[in-house]
Amino acid sequence: MPNNIHNENEKLLKIFAGxxxxxxxxxxxxxxxxxxxxxxxxxxxxxxxxxxxxxxLLALQQEGLMEQYPxxxxxxxxxxxxxxxxVSQVHKMEHYARKVKQRESMLIYxxxxxxxxxxxxxxxxxxxxxxxxxxxxxxxxxxxxxSVASPAPPPxxxxxxxTQLQSSHKPATLAAAANPxxxxxxxxxxxxxxxxxxxxxxxxxxxxxxKKPPVAAPKPPDSSKKVADKPKENTAVAAKPAAKDxxxxxxxxxxxxxxxxxxxxxxxxxTGANAAPATSGKVDTDEYLYKAAMVYQxxxxxxxxxxxxxxxxxxxxxxxxxxxxxxxxxxxxxxxxMGKAKRMFKEVVRMDGTMxxxxxxALDNM
Amino acid sequence: MYQQLSNLSDRELISRARKxxxxxxxxxxxxRYSHLMVAVCLPYLKKNPGTGAQTVFPQxxxxxxxxxxxxxxxxxxxxxxxxxxxYFAQPEKQVPYYPSRESRDRLHTENRxxxxxNNTIEKQALIAQxxxxxxxxxxxxxxxxxxxxxxxxxxxxxxxxxxxxxxxIRNQLKKAKSRLATQLTN
Numbered sequence: 442m443p444n445n446i447h448n449e450n451e452k453l454l455k456i457f458a459g460x461x462x463x464x465x466x467x468x469x470x471x472x473x474x475x476x477x478x479x480x481x482x483x484x485x486x487x488x489x490x491x492x493x494x495x496x497x498l499l500a501l502q503q504e505g506l507m508e509q510y511p512x513x514x515x516x517x518x519x520x521x522x523x524x525x526x527x528v529s530q531v532h533k534m535e536h537y538a539r540k541v542k543q544r545e546s547m548l549i550y551x552x553x554x555x556x557x558x559x560x561x562x563x564x565x566x567x568x569x570x571x572x573x574x575x576x577x578x579x580x581x582x583x584x585x586x587x588s589v590a591s592p593a594p595p596p597x598x599x600x601x602x603x604t605q606l607q608s609s610h611k612p613a614t615l616a617a618a619a620n621p622x623x624x625x626x627x628x629x630x631x632x633x634x635x636x637x638x639x640x641x642x643x644x645x646x647x648x649x650x651x652k653k654p655p656v657a658a659p660k661p662p663d664s665s666k667k668v669a670d671k672p673k674e675n676t677a678v679a680a681k682p683a684a685k686d687x688x689x690x691x692x693x694x695x696x697x698x699x700x701x702x703x704x705x706x707x708x709x710x711x712t713g714a715n716a717a718p719a720t721s722g723k724v725d726t727d728e729y730l731y732k733a734a735m736v737y738q739x740x741x742x743x744x745x746x747x748x749x750x751x752x753x754x755x756x757x758x759x760x761x762x763x764x765x766x767x768x769x770x771x772x773x774x775x776x777x778x779m780g781k782a783k784r785m786f787k788e789v790v791r792m793d794g795t796m797x798x799x800x801x802x803a804l805d806n807m
Numbered sequence: 808m809y810q811q812l813s814n815l816s817d818r819e820l821i822s823r824a825r826k827x828x829x830x831x832x833x834x835x836x837x838x839r840y841s842h843l844m845v846a847v848c849l850p851y852l853k854k855n856p857g858t859g860a861q862t863v864f865p866q867x868x869x870x871x872x873x874x875x876x877x878x879x880x881x882x883x884x885x886x887x888x889x890x891x892x893x894y895f896a897q898p899e900k901q902v903p904y905y906p907s908r909e910s911r912d913r914l915h916t917e918n919r920x921x922x923x924x925n926n927t928i929e930k931q932a933l934i935a936q937x938x939x940x941x942x943x944x945x946x947x948x949x950x951x952x953x954x955x956x957x958x959x960x961x962x963x964x965x966x967x968x969x970x971x972x973x974x975x976i977r978n979q980l981k982k983a984k985s986r987l988a989t990q991l992t993n
Contacts, residue, residue, distance in 0.1 A: 450934045452957050453941075456984065457913070457920040462884050465842045482959050489955075489980045490913065493888035497846035499974065506849040513849070514842040517864050521841060524868075525834030532830055 460487040463494050465514065472501055572741075727753060727761040735768065743772045763794040770803070783807060809835065817883040824875055833875060837868060840887045847888070851895045867894055870901060878904050881914055909985040912992045919991075940990040948983035955980055 460483055463471065470476050471484055488495050501507050734749035750772065753765035770785030786807075789800035812820065812835040820839075823832035844867065852860060871890055880886045886904045893902040906914070923929040941949055954960045954968075962973040969976065 449957060453934055453937045454920050454923075454930070456937070456952070456956050456987065457916045459917050459921065462840065462843060464839075468842060468846065478959075481961060485962050485977075486956075488962075488977060489984060491884050493840070493843050493847065493884045493891075495974075495977060496888070497843045500846045500850050503850065506846075506853065509849060510842075510846055513860055513864075514845045516860070517841045517845055517868075518838055520864065521834050521838050521868065525830050525837075532828075 455486070458486070462487065462491055463497075468494075468497065468501070469507075469510075472498065472507075727756050727758045731761050731765060731768075734765070738768060738772060743776055747772045759792070759794065763789055763792050763796050766792070767796045767800055770800070774803075774807070779807060813839075821875065821880050821883065833872060836875075836883065837871060840883065843884075844887060844891060847891050848895075866898075867891065870894060873901070874904060880904065881906055882910065885910060909989070912988040913985060916988045916991050936991055937987070940987050943990060944983060944986060948979070948986070951976070951980055952983050952987075 463484060467476070467480075467484060471481070476484060488498070501510060730749065730753055734746050734753065737743075737749060738746035747769055750765040750769035754762050754769065756762050756765075766785050767789045770782045770789065773779075773782035773785060783804060786800040786804045789796050790804065809831070812823075812832055815823070815832070815835075817836065817839070820832045820836040823829040824836065844864070848860075848863060848867070852858065852863065867890070871887065874880075874886070874890060878886070885906060889902075889904050893900070919933060923933050941952060944952065951965060954965060960968075962976050965976045966973045
C-alpha cells in the first residue's frame with residue numbers, strides 16, 4: 442500500500458514535468474504507432490501542453506503532406522547548417538582577426554608609451570643633470586668663500602646675502618634697470634683696456650674715493666679671526682707672491698703706493714668735498730651690477746655671471762673691479778677652467794687690494 | 808562542438824545565442840524545431856501554392872533569428888509556434904512573442920516541481936497542494952486527469968471511452984492542466 446501511495450504521489454508531480462518536443466525520429470513513429478507504451482505516454486504528456494507538436498502531428502495526418510515532409514525537413518536542416526556554420530566559421534575568423542589586430546595595436550600603443558616615457562625620462566634626466574650642475578656650483582661657492590677666501594669677501598658678500606634674503610628679486614630688477622645706463626661707460630673701458638693694464642691705469646683715479654671710506658671701515662670679525670688663527674700661514678702666503686712677483690711689478694707697485702700717498706695728501710681737501718659726491722652715484726651702480734652678477738652666480742648661471750663680472754672688472758671702481766675679478770676666478774674654478782681661474786687669481790693678487798690674501802690662498806689651494 | 812551543443816537544453820542554447828552571440832547554438836536550436844516547423848507550415852504551403860518553400864522557410868528562419876536576439880523566450884516551442892502563426896497571419900508585420908497567462912502559470916509550476924525534486928519536504932507540500940487543486944476541479948476534468956496521468960491511459964483510449972476525438976481529449980486535458988496550474992500559482 443505505501444508503495445502504491447508513493448507511486449501515485451510521484452505520478453501527480455509528473456503532470457508538471459518538463460518534457461522536450463518530439464524529435465525528428467519520434468514524429469513519424471508516433472504517427473505510425475511504432476512507439477513503446479512508456480514512450481507514447483511521455484509524448485502524449487508533452488502533447489497536452491505543446492501546440493507546436495500537436496499541430497505538426499495533425500498536419501502530418503492530412504493526406505499528401507506526409508510525402509513532402511521528409512524532403513523538406515532534410516532540406517531545411519541542410520539550409521540551417523549551411524547558413525549558420527559558414528557564418529559561424531567566418532565569425533570565428535573575424536573574431537580571431539580582431540583579437541590579433543587588438544593585440545598588435547596594444548603592442549604598438551605599448552611601444553609608443555614606452556618610447557614617450559623613455560624620451561620623457563631622458564629629458565628629465567638631462568634637465569636634472571643641468572639643474573644639478575649649477576647646484577653643485579652653488580654649494581661650492583659658499584664653501585670656497587667661507588673656508589678659502591674667508592678673509593676678503595665678507596665686506597661685499599655679506600650685504601649681498603642680506604639683500605637677497607630680504608628681496609630676492611630686487612637685485613635682478615635693479616640690474617635690469619641699471620643695465621641700459623651702466624654698460625655705456627663700462628663696456629668701452631673693458632674693451633679698450635686690457636685686463637692686465639686695467640688695475641694699473643685705473644687705480645690712481647679711484648683709489649682715493651673707493652679704497653678709503655668703505656673698504657677699510659667694515660672689516661668683519663670672521664676675517665680678523667681667521668687671520669689671527671693662521672698668522673703663520675698668512676705671512677707665508679703673503680710672502681710668496683711677493684717673492685714670485687717680478688721686479689718690474691714690484692717697482693710698479695711701489696710707484697703706485699707712492700702715488701697713492703701723494704694723491705691722498707694732495708687730494709685730501711678735494712676728495713672730502715668734491716670727489717665723493719661725483720663718484721658715489723657710479724659706485725652705487727657698480728655695486729648693484731656686482732650684486733646682480735652675484736645673484737646670477739648663486740643661481741648657477743655662471744656664464745652670465747662671468748660676462749657681468751667682465752664688464753665690472755673694467756670699471757673705475759677698483760674695489761668692485763677687484764671683487765669682480767675674484768668672483769670671476771671663482772666662477773672659472775667652478776666651471777673647471779683652472780687656467781683662467783689661476784690667471785684671474787693672479788691678477789687679483791697683483792692688484793694688491795683687500796682680496797689679495799684670499800686670492801693667494803685660493804691659488805695655493807688649486 | 809555540435810554534439811556538445813545538441814545536448815544542451817533550449818534555455819542554455821538561447822542564453823548562449825543571446826549573450827555569447829553563438830551562431831552555432833542558434834543553429835542547433837533552430838534545427839531542433841525545424842522538422843516541426845516544416846510539418847506546421849505544410850498545410851499553409853498547400854493552401855497558398857504561390858508561396859514556395861524556398862522563400863517561406865528562409866524568411867521564417869530569419870524572423871526567428873531576429874527574435875532570438877531581442878525577445879525574452881521562456882519556452883522555445885511556444886515561441887516558434889507563435890512566430891509561424893503570426894508569419895502566416897501577417898507576413899509583413901513582425902509581432903513580438905509574449906507568453907499567455909496560462910503558459911506563464913504552467914511554466915511557474917513546472918519550475919517549482921523541478922526545484923522540489925531534491926527537497927522531500929517541499930515535494931510533500933507540493934503533492935498536497937496538487938491533490939487539493941485536483942479535488943477542486945470539475946468531475947469531468949478530474950476524471951480525465953486521473954485516467955491520463957495516474958492510470959496512464961492514452962488519448963485514443965480516453966477518446967474511445969468518451970466517444971470523442973483525440974484532439975478534443977487533448978484540449979480538455981490542456982485546459983484542466985491550466986486550471987490546475989493557475990490554482991497552484993495563486
